[in-house]
Amino acid sequence: MTETPDSLIPYDEIVQEALRTVVGRVLGQVEASGGMLPGQHHFYITFRTGAPGVSIPTRLKERFPEEMTIVLQNKFWDLKVEEDGFSVGLSFNQIPSTLVIPFRAITAFVDPAVDFGLQFQAVEEFDDEEHDSAENDLSHTSGETSDKPAVEPSDDGSNVVTVDFGRKK
Incomplete structure (x- = not known):
């Protein structure tokens, strides 16, 4: 068997960047509509809290030192989308x-x-x-916060896209 040569084109980085623009476009549409989510749409967004450019309150950074998930559903405000990221207002424990x-x-x-x-x-x-889920204050019909994990693996053929290009070390 022959080994596949290492690519000199960073396909994995190009695809990752392109898919992240999907998130930007979706959030941009919500911003353009005055922060109103259409129909039953709502978003779970997981991010690295220590990544460059992330700005969150110290109490949240201490609680989620590596990664956290936020929910954009009913209670969020001041969504502002820029070319390289977004800012949003959320409530955590009121x-x-x-x-x-x-x-x-x-x-x-x-x-x-x-x-x-x-x-x-x-x-x-x-x-x-x-x-843990960030447990920002959600507004469900019962008024309770969901303890359900934000992202669950799906083996049922759903529309979850995972891009994982293995690199040779």
Whole structure:
């Protein structure tokens, strides 16, 4: 058997960047509509809290030192989308907070209303440890916070896209 030669074109980086623009376009459409999510759409966004450019309150950084998941559903405000990231206001334990998240820090984007998801390679090397959901204040019909994990593996043929290009070491 012959070995596949190493690519001199960084296909994995190009694809990751292109898929992250999907997140930017979706959030940009929400921003353009005045922050209103259409229909039953809502988003779980997982990101590396220590990635360059991430700005979150110290109490959240201490609670989620590696990674956290936020939910954009009913209770969020001041969504601002830029070319390289976004900022949004969320409430955690009734405390309003502003988060700034570069698209390169995002590791997963899920819209469970339509069974759509994207998973990304981390930009920086971190230990891949399990993390708790951020539990930002959600507004469900019962008014309770969901303890359901934000991203669940799907083996049912759903629209979850995982891009994982292995590199030779």
